[in-house]
Amino acid sequence: MINGGDEGKxxxxxxxxxxxxxxxxxxxxxxxxGAGWLSRYTRExxxxxEIKTGTVIPAVLVTGINSDLPGVxxxxxxxxxFDTASGKYLLIPQGAKLYGMYDSRVxxxxxxxxxxxxxxxxxxxxxxxxxxxxxxxMSGYAGFHDKVNNHYIRAYSNAFLMSIVTGSAAxxxxxxxxxxxxxDAFGNRQPSxxxxxxxxxxxxxxxATIRILEKNLNISPTLEIRPGYQFNVICTKDVAFTExxxxxxxxxxxxxxxxxxxxxxxxxx
Numbered sequence: 017m018i019n020g021g022d023e024g025k026x027x028x029x030x031x032x033x034x035x036x037x038x039x040x041x042x043x044x045x046x047x048x049x050g051a052g053w054l055s056r057y058t059r060e061x062x063x064x065x066e067i068k069t070g071t072v073i074p075a076v077l078v079t080g081i082n083s084d085l086p087g088v089x090x091x092x093x094x095x096x097x098f099d100t101a102s103g104k105y106l107l108i109p110q111g112a113k114l115y116g117m118y119d120s121r122v123x124x125x126x127x128x129x130x131x132x133x134x135x136x137x138x139x140x141x142x143x144x145x146x147x148x149x150x151x152x153x154m155s156g157y158a159g160f161h162d163k164v165n166n167h168y169i170r171a172y173s174n175a176f177l178m179s180i181v182t183g184s185a186a187x188x189x190x191x192x193x194x195x196x197x198x199x200d201a202f203g204n205r206q207p208s209x210x211x212x213x214x215x216x217x218x219x220x221x222x223x224a225t226i227r228i229l230e231k232n233l234n235i236s237p238t239l240e241i242r243p244g245y246q247f248n249v250i251c252t253k254d255v256a257f258t259e260x261x262x263x264x265x266x267x268x269x270x271x272x273x274x275x276x277x278x279x280x281x282x283x284x285x
Contacts, residue, residue, distance in 0.1 A: 062100065062101035063099075063101060063256060064099055064101050064102055064104075064105060065099055065105055065107065065256065065257040065258065065259065065260060066099055066100060066101065066254055066255065066256045066257065067097065067099065067100055067107055067108075067251055067254065067255040067257075068100040068101075068251070068254055069251055069252060069253060069254055070250070070251060071097070071100055071251040072152075072248040072249065072250060072251070073093060073097050073108060073114075073136075073248060073249040073251065074093065074094045074095040074246070074247075074248055075091040075092060075093050075094055075114055075246075075247060075248070075249060076091060076092050076094045076244060076245070076246055076247075077089065077090075077091050077160075077241060077242075077243055077244060077245040077246075077247065078090045078091055078092055078113075078243060079091075079243060080240065080241060080242050080243045081118050081129055081131075081160065081239070081240065081241035082238065082239075082240050083118070083120045083122045083129060083236075083237075083238055083239040083240070084120070084238055085120060086117070086118075086119075086120040087117070087118065087120070088115065088116065088117045088118075089114075089115070089116045089117065089118060089131065090113060090114070090115060091113070091114040091116070091133075091247075092111060092112070092113055092114070093108055093109070093110055093111060093112040093113075093114065093136070094110060094246070095110055096108070096109055096110050097109075099257075099260075105260035106260055106261050106262070107255075107257050107260060107261055108136060108138075108261070109138065109139060109261050111139055112136055112137060112138050112139060113136070113137040114133050114135070114136055114137075114249065115133070115134055115135040115136075115137065116131055116132055116133035116134050116135075116151070117131070117132060117134065118130065118131045118132075118160075119131070119132075122236045122237055122238075122239055123236065124236060124237065125237075126236075126237060126239070127161055127164050127237075127239070128157070128158070128159030128160060128161045128239070129159050129160045129161075129239045129241055130150075130158070130159050131150065131151040131159065131160060132148040132149065132150060132151070133146050133148070133149045133150075133151060133249050134146055134147065134148055134149075138261060140261075144255065144257075146249075146251075146253075146255070147253060149249055149250060149251055149252050149253070150249075150250050150252065151247050151248070151249055151250070152247060152248050152250050153246075153247055153248075154246055154247065154248065156248075160241045160245060160247060162239075162240060162241045162242055162245060163239070163240040163241075163242065164237055164238075164239055164240075165237060165238040165239075165240070166237045167235045167237065167238070170235065171235065177225075178225075178226055178230075181221075181222055181225045181226060182222060182226065184218075184222070185218045185219060185221070185222030188215070188218035
């Protein structure tokens with residue numbers, strides 16, 4: 017039972033009903049301001065050179081993901097992304113590179129990799145910081161899902177070895193207990209020095225082996241995402257650009273002026 021003074025120190029329990037009910041309170045952007053039904057936010061006019069929250073950026077994974085170790089990811093935008101207000105201005109061109117990282121902390125039963133994208137690099141060398149925008153599969157589910165290795169063969173092999181070691185240790189202990197030993201005048205069994213050494217060795221070897229095998233039983237699944245995986249970057253913030261992206265080059269010897277408009281932008285919370 018939790019005392020009143022320790023109630024605020026309890027850890028978050030996602031399985032508790034009270035935590036599920038408080039989810040909407042935590043998700044409310046207004047917070048505990050007492051605003052009630054009246055929102056303090058007003059409608060903002062759409063900007064032409066802006067990607068609004070909720071926009072998806074289609075991309076393809078260039079580097080693979082393996083949850084055994086932490087690491088970074090590189091992806092490539094697979095479709096042009098235009099502004100949200102009018103859809104006329106190209107803001108993120110096809111072929112732009114995405115840079116992000118993934119969470120390698122995987123628990124038993126987990127099948128999806130949590131990812132975050134931090135930066136987009138345009139073909140002309142300019143870049144925009146995204147600020148840890150999440151990635152989702154083509155169906156909109158959070159995280160990536162591809163190959164899952166639960167290490168069942170390794171786990172059952174260790175369990176089989178543990179049964180052999182435990183049985184062998186029990187047999188050795190019984191063997192030394194039933195071996196020929198001397199008895200005192202009262203009929204009490206007096207084990208020899210070799211019996212005691214053999215029994216202790218069998219027990220210690222069994223315990224040490226079981227400890228090693230038990231560690232191999234607590235293996236987190238390995239999640240692997242192969243290169244070429246298609247996904248979407250979900251914009252969780254408004255990204256405003258100063259000008260649309262364009263890349264116009266002339267062929268050598270034609271004498272025309274080369275123009276290059278570099279894309280730059282800022283992320284607004």
